[in-house]
Amino acid sequence: MVDDPYRDVELVQLYDIDNPGGEDHAYYRALADESSARSVIDLGCGTGLLTRSLAGPGRTVLGVDPSRTMLDFARSQPGGDTVTWVFGDATVLPPAGTADLAVCTGNAIMHLAPDELPATLAALAGALRPGGVFAFETRNPAYREWERWTLEATHGERVTPVGRLREWLDVTEVADGRVTFDAHNVFPDGTDRVYTSVLYFRSAERFRQELESAGFTDVACDGDWRGGPVGDGSRLFVFRARRA
Template identity: 40%
Template sequence: MRHGEFRHPRLVAVYDAECSWGRDDDWFLAVVGGTPAARVLDLGCGTGRLTLALAAAGHTVAGVDPAGASLDAARAKPGAERVTWIEGTSAVLADRVFDVAVLTSHVAQFFVADDEWARTLADLARALVPGGLLAFDTRDPADRRWERWNPVESRRRVVLPGGEVVRAWTRAHAAAGGRVDLTHHYRFGDGEELLSSATLRFRTEQELRGSLRAAGFAVQRIDGGWGGEPVGRGDGEFLVLAQRQ
């Protein structure tokens, strides 16, 4: 199953339990907080962890995601009525309605093909007001994160709200041309095993800067870690802030 952790209700519950609040959420919340009472787009909002926190902080927030099962989980959470939830892609966005747009949890890497990434950036530029801010995270290919996606180093134990324990691990199958194919394995307490496959794109800093410039963005900064470390000396990340021209 492709992207099962976003589309299969049982895997959505695992994803939601596994992906708790972290340093990345703190970073995005602080970035958006630089624009008080902002109109915010959370593209690829998933089950709404950050989306809901942004709304609770006083922003006007729209959460957009193509996965209906993830949005169902988001809508069921406390405070969900504060958010406008939209099932779809960046193509559905209206023109010049947001002050800030965020793509979190490495959503940017799911846009594998260059033309798809270019269309998404163009849609984001269209949806932001002039001077609007775009913030996203994507992994630095120099960190070679995929080499740690194997049944030993990636093995983990996820406890669901009802107490069920799920055993999970990830295996990367191939890495070429900036593309990495991987499969997530989930084994439930009742013996059911579900698989979720994906392909992620690892773009270099030069590729990111070029694509943003072509879409009408000016890069403000790119950090390598959640504490503001320079590229290559942080957490193996590219944390990108760009402004719509």
Template identity: 40%
Template sequence: MADQLFEEPRLADLYDLFDSPEREDLDPYVAMAAEFDAQSVLDLGCGTGNLACRLAALGKTVTGVDPALASLAVARRKPFAERVQWLHGTAASIAGMRVDMITMTGNVAQVFVTDVEWAATLRDCRAALRPGGRLVFEVRDPAREAWQNWNRARTYEEIVTPAGERVESWTDLLDVQLPLVTFRHTFVFHGDGQVLTSDSTLRFRSKAEITDDLTAAGLCVEDVRDAPDRPGLEFVFVTTRPLSE
């Protein structure tokens, strides 16, 4: 089940307003689609559809998959959304597909908190790739302890929506039991006084652990890159399904 941040319509409508409008974090994925000449791309955990729509605008054949209906509703309203195939579901929903590239951006690869669901997701991705196709995704480096900054003082933001409503938001760290970290997003709507919260748990895996998991799933690690928008803080894995099958 998706977090309330993505599943609650009022919060899903806010997601892009609180995120960076430029979305520099997506630029490397657009560049990799060109680098690897990927004509068909599946964005797993596509959220509000920013990457999917950007790739569709470039003429790619794009599928966006997400478990949150509210986020998909936002995605369907964006420019070039009509060129994207939107699927409500998870990695289990992509059976039978064959694509050149699969992406998992943001924190998507870390929402799979159990070994069983993570392994199943990697196997499903491998099965959906054509031989030679690539799975690319990012994770936070656990050694950098990103959660140390997840508090109100460092995360507080205030926006005014297009409708003129003032909304405050911040993040509070709830629990650290490595490799799991749990935190809460709080949103205060000044128009009617409503307060909504969304709790999330991420799993922090080491580079070595992820490499072993990928190998076990039959994927080859081609490269581990830095994230240009968060230099030194994340790993961007570039993996391939072997050609010789």
């Protein structure tokens, strides 16, 4: 993974404003309820907006993230004391084989480099009980969403809790499914806080192969949050799989 692009305390305050809960959060909450999950892992939990909503009576929730700044914010939010927060990546997951459900949301799985994905999936499989469910979403490379991340398409100004910001995205490299882009955040004093992210776009078939190699079965892939079919016009892949 690249260095934490969310290490700025001021900008982390804006994350939940920019990424409010919607169909995605409703999908994962319904999945937890439908599977009667009593133990849930949220890998790449970020600020924990979804993570906290998964917690409840009779259910334990573990939130794991490699950003200390995001975890500190998550702990400070209402309901933060209902979740166990752990700094790190998949290597910190307990290989107990007892969790009922694991999720990786907000396209967080796209931050994993090719050499990191197999070990991450294997760690998730080791943390889940036999028959336990792993669910995540990722962007469809055929949709070529990065082509919309231009100055002209993304530039904007707004008033935020940390002041008036001017913002835009700028893709700097596209190669072999890897997309590198800068997020510009210009503060009132003219300071441009630029954070670089790297995302890895993978086909549905590649994910299916990786999941099966890691010990998952019954792999299902939808083209949206409502169970629609996958096509080139599908912005997302929504995956579910069971530990064999």
